[in-house]
Amino acid sequence: MEARITREEAIKRFGLDPEITGNRPRGWWIVDVIEDEEESGNAQIGYLAVKTRDGGSNPIDAKACKHPNFVGSSQDGFDCTYRYYYYAPLKKEE
Secondary structure, eight states, X not given: OOOOOOHHHHHHHHSSOTTXXXXXXXXXXXXXXXXXXHHHTTOOXXXXXXXXXXXXXXXXXXXXXXXXXXXXEEEOSSOTTOEEEEEOOOOOOO
């Protein structure tokens, strides 16, 4: 399991601020186990997951889906008012 990274490290690694991504962000983490929601959102271990209240009848944040490293999103299987957005790490310049 990866140690929790800071907001600043997440911004550098993923190119976005997880604390302001989505219409109503509720938390974020680095995926370390693939659950149903991660699988249906195309997430992989090491990706950024951002939990929001953008599910159900709440609008999806179109800006959250326009990042070049966006890989998908999914609704929570238990409470559909939650939506997760997933992002791959930015490619390192060589």
